[in-house]
Amino acid sequence: MNRPTVATVGELRASGHALKSLRAEIRDNLLEALSEGRDPWPGLHGFETTVIPQVERALIAGHDIVLLGERGQGKTRLLRTMSGLLDEWSPVIEGSELGEHPFEPITAASRRRAADEGDDLPIAWRHRSDRYFEKLATPDTSVADLIGDVDPMKVAEGRSLGDPETIHFGLIPRSHRGIVAINELPDLAERIQVAMLNVMEERDIQIRGYVLRLPLDVLVMASANPEDYTNRGRIITPLKDRFGAEIRTHYPTELDDEVAVIRQEAELAAEVPDYLVEILARFTRALRGSSAVDQRSGVSARFAIAGAETIAAAAIHRQARQGETEAVARPIDLETAVDVLGGKIEFESGEEGREDEILEHLLRTATAETVRAHFRGIDFGVLVDALESGIMVTTGEQVAARDFLAGLPSLGESELYDEICDRLGATNDGQRAGAIELALEGLYLARKVSKESGGGEAIYG
Structure with missing residues (x-):
């Protein structure tokens, strides 16, 4: 399908476009593929009767997922295949930092633009491949990398520290209306794991002592080695509890x-x-x-x-x-x-x-x-x-x-x-x-x- 030509919010409404949550979008596309007999998981071998049915049930349920398995079992390939379940093209407010849907701006700047420009608010179209974000967890990953931090340049411009517009957003907020995959999750330092708790449950973010209420629409995926993914390993129990599905992968059996x-x-x-x-x-x-x-x-x-x-x-x-x-x-x-x-x-x-x-x-x-x-x-x-x-x-x-x-x-x-x-x-x-x-x-x-x-x-x- 070619990139749509609709260019403003008014045209988008007139076209009959309906706002759909990320999880509903993935669920509907998955069910459509299954009903039509199309394989939504190209390039995956040996998971047909084990891993794939569990992943499909978790996505239908709208759960965040962690894949547990030893190295070289295809966890990353499975994560990257998820983007194929997104709509090919998705509308976003042109120039918005978090890629917000034109019908649902969530940042102060985008809401202000939507109010000022009304039906003339320009939109852009984002391909499904640009809605999948991947991060390899390393011990030096910071809260700023994943969640965000105060941008000193914005403060220097005269804004106060409590102003939400002083924030430089990290990977997870920037994945709004998309999928964020974190490989080797237990390698994140415990304080970084703690920072993810609110994002995954309350869908808001906490930075530098104040809470920014953002109705983030993000599907969080992760991979981990089973040995590390225990309270005796390097994962905190509350973060384990936030994932709706823990799915074991395996090497090919045939x-x-x-x-x-x-x-x-x-x-x-x-x-x-x-x-x-x-x-x-x-x-x-x-x-x-x-x-x-x-x-x-x-x-x-x-x-x-x-x-x-x-x-x-x-x-x-x-x-x-x-x-x-x-x-x-x-x-x-x-x-x-x-x-x-x-x-x-x-x-x-x-x-x-x-x-x-x-x-x-x-x-x-x-x-x-x-x-x-x-x-x-x-x-x-x-x-x-x-x-x-x-x-x-x-x-x-x-x-x-x-x-x-x-x-x-x-x-x-x-x-x-x-x-x-x-x-x-x-x-x-x-x-x-x-x-x-x-x-x-x-x-x-x-x-x-x-x-x-x-x-x-x-x-x-």
Whole structure:
């Protein structure tokens, strides 16, 4: 929908526009989307039967919401998706500091303008994307940042300290008729949390010893780690009580959802075949289930996303150095990802010194599961026999696909190589090399062939 052309309050009234509260606007748009079968939550995977229904019920009820979950569970993405439930264009008094609705000015300056100009009061149109405000809570966040403070410049102009027009408003008042999201809420100092109490319940603000009555229309959203969101953590109990809904998020429970998140979020500079993304997804899920990993800190979805981007970069690197026609990631590139991603994982204190061993073991497990899922029913006997006869196959980070394929043993009239490639939809040299490399790795993990690796190379025999 294009930006409306209505330019004054008089024209807005004549158009039949009706004032609607923020919560009613969100509720009506949500219910309309659900009744029409539209997905109001694009880009969210794995929450369809758990988190999303709870969020929808909370919004219908008009509640402020806090999302509780470990890092990398999609809390911020869910918060940012909320703006899609707002009207695409919303009228505001042109030039008003808080973006007030033309039918409901709330500051002294806007009320004065409305009285003086009447139906000629000019209006502007604000897009839904400009009605979502986000703040990362940090220990140095001040009351002035979130609520506001006295502006010394306005006082110097001759106004008294008790004059409401001396106030420089903070983020929450400026979010009037919009959504304000505070990430990592418990990281706010306790005095800042106290300052939010009146905003969330009474919808007024207190600054420097006097109360400014502002009928703020704000939906407050927040995210927090469950461990911190307790009275034993860093959140005050009265603020907890102000949120109408506390909703727990989680990591994807299904492999397909994990893969979908990686595909959606990763910015890949080269082709990364589906089976490699699947290995990364299985690897991530294995880390989340490992007793050697500190599960209180979680294993973020960003781990697998960064892994996919790393192996894509490895393929580009190989293409540039070896002159390959296609940049296609291969299983050998997974080792480069593990080398640089280990720092994203927090291990239990008793596992010190075993980190690389744990990562290597879980990556092998994920690879073996993927091999079984894709190559079940294929007879690799002819390839095993060829390798047992003394032939060796070399691959590596800097071994071009054409060189790897040229070094494969001849299997006579067997169509095994074609069968392997067909299973994975591999057609060009890079894809075929990756598919056969995965099969060789699977044979090694099944203890059918041997493998020597080091220095970015692997020799199967």
